[in-house]
Amino acid sequence: MTTPDTQAVASPAPPAEPPIAVELCGITKTFPGVRANDCVDLALRRGEVHCLLGENGAGKSTLMNVLAGIYLPDEGCVRVGGDEVAIACPRDAIDVGIGMVHQHSNLIPTFTVLENLMLGQGEGVRLSEKKALEGLKELSATLGVEVDPHTEVGRLALGQQQQVEIIKALWQGSKVLILDEPTSMLTPQGIADLERALVELKKRGLAVVFITHKLHEAFSIGDCVSVLRQGKLAGHISADVLRGKTKDELQAMVVDLMFPGEAESLAHVAELRGEAVSEGSRRRVSDAAVLELHGVTVAAKRGEVGINEGVSLTVHAGEVVGVAGVDGNGQRPLAEAIAGQRPLAGGDLRLLSKSVKRLSVGGRQRLGLRYVSDDRLGEGIVSPLSVALNLVTKRIGAAPFWTHGRTQNNKIDENARQLVDEFNIMTPDVHTHAGALSGGNIQKLMVARELCFAPKVVVFNKPTHGLDVKTTAAVRARIRALADGGEAGALVISTDLEELLELSDRVAVLSRGRLMGVVENRPGAEREIGALMIGETRGG
């Protein structure tokens, strides 16, 4: 609010600006323990893509859920075309022309595209398939996308599902379209398709809200940018300002809004550099394999994709191998099979050239295999136990924390204080129960637990998913340091391609439970990876 540019939010709109479609006035929303939105004003204009930036937990999604009728605001109101409207439920929002595309698909996977569109029509008893088909054709033509109306939604790639969601929102007559982190699940090609579609939508006079935490997306896609911080509107960059500034200037402005007074210390954080980074490997990788997968297959549990085709992959000491792929393409089965939490259906797994296929989870841990789960609360920690105990849950019964089965609490606490310090885990005390920590600190706790006691290979599953920028940087630095040490290797499974390009020496691409290929991380790797991802998703 201090820089003159950001005061644009308070100044009256110049007449040249397009008319306001929807206005949020003084929205306040609290949950037990959090003030998610604190008196936020926001004006969405027709024909504009309005980017909403902010860290995780800044209140972006909450604000939009208020607009979409999912939450009722404690205070404040919504104005559509200047009139105050009461939005008490999603139906009300749809009726006034507000459509939301959530981060996770809300389509019914076993229904066809057409059936999903006809759902929620509610006009009479009889459904007119012919009319629906015509409408779909028209909309997909406008958006420049091609969707087979009779395909089951579950068989579509996530990018296509998202297109269907957008079509559905338009179908319902939306004048305002909210996209909640639409790029987080997309391949690079998918993002390009989305950008093209957004241009078409703007031409049709739609107001689009684009939620993201990636700066470069905000600058390339958005017409104007609003930044939320701790539930408050930290600042707004109007369309004029956005056009008139260079990328670096904009970036400095936004970083200052998101982290006031910390811009200096965050200069090195790659995600804030405003563009996707692809650093080639600068590390010296040894020839010693720490983890070898030979034709590994894993049976799928209900409703998931297993590893159908033998995956063969080697991780060397001093190497970070990334596994790219859109979520739900066999990542978790692969990670759990390596960790020993579920059996291999076929193939062999070697740790330091020794087959560990028959070893239990604990047995593999003792040999130096570590697994940082992506399911932090579900299995990563035991919420009611203290931070100190959670740091040793994988060493139960082992010296020095236990002697002859007796718990040595002072040793456990000492270990915890050291790790809390070293890994900068924010906790009131080592005896605080771990469930009270924030997601980022829980992740740091898990990373600390896996990285101590000389690991040989660490499998990270979505290591920075849902973390704020600073914690993300800290976790990535740890992964890099692990490999730089030269003793251990890391297998990083992530849906965030930028993360993999930043960290990995090589990137393997997983799609529909198959290993599509392994790409050396060098300039241009992004395109190769994207091609591997798309090659399968289009065909399957």
Added chain:
Amino acid sequence: MADAADGLGLPVGRGIAHSVIALKWLSAFWRAVGPVVYALIAGGVLLLIMGRNPIAFYATTFRSGLFTWAGLEQSIIRLAPLLLMAAGFIVAFQAGLWNIGGDGQFLLSAAMVGGLGAPMVAVMPYWLALILLCLIGFFVGGVWTVIPSFMKAWYGMNEIITTLMMAFIGINLANILIKGPFLSTKSLVPQTDVIPFKYLLPYVPGTRIHVGIIVALVVLGMVHYVQTRTSYGLRLRILGANPKAAVHAGINVKRDIMTAFALSGGLIGLAAAVEVLGVWGYVRADWNPAFGMTLFAIVFLAGLNVMVVIPFVAFFAVIQIGGHEAARQAGLPNDFLLLLIGLILFFMVLTEWGRRKAWLERDRRRRGRRAGGSGRAAEGAVTNE
């Protein structure tokens, strides 16, 4: 209270801190005792409706269960099996294993101990026989959990169903044993042979209370130690709190499910052995004290803590012993006691629900107050625009 002081910006000194701690303890105490008091009041109303004097009823209950020496002795004697059984339930429940079949494990152990008791004391020194019989009780109770725990550990089968089914089988198998191989020829009613009185568990010196209570307290201390101070205890706690985390941490979940279940059943079997060897000396067919169901409520009231459970079980023992006499004097059936226990359970749930609701409400109000100022300021800003 801590929040209130915080909100007012009071310097929280040592004195206040102490009183805050005291209040916390008090509220924890009331949370446990409140339901009992409400249940006694509600039970009193019922007694009034039935034309009995509730004050006289409760007075008799506590007099004959607690404030007479004989009554107190009876209560303490009853305490022994109840405590062991409670410990058995807690071991399983803490590990997230729902051993619902305690009564089956209890009766089968009782039948084995009762049936083998008389022949064993006849052929060996009685102290050796008593020790062996206690071990047999422990063993039988533990073995009776093997099928459910195996099904649970290997196939993920719901142990609530399997332990309950095994309890039906266990109870009836106990009757078959008593009416079959263990049937006494010296008695008219179907029962086992009687262990001579002099061979029963010895008394604690100076009392007529058998040593079962000491066995129970020692076992409880051991269970508490294992739960809080050993790696095994931590493993079971993790298993109970988050089974997926247990797998993730590399804990041998199958082994721990089997051992925790066996320990649970074993302690319940030991409870049966102590009751048979300390009080009865024989087991009659169709005998079923059904301690299990009421103990469920009690172990939860005590928050699954083997130390906290002692006063609760003691209270229950007093109600059982004293209430029996009170019900007799008031001309009421013994079932009235079960009704009281049911009321306690009911109020326990109600108190917990009320407490949560009050906490949420208070939290909301506090935030509302803090938000009030800025909210109004915001409205002003909007109208100015």
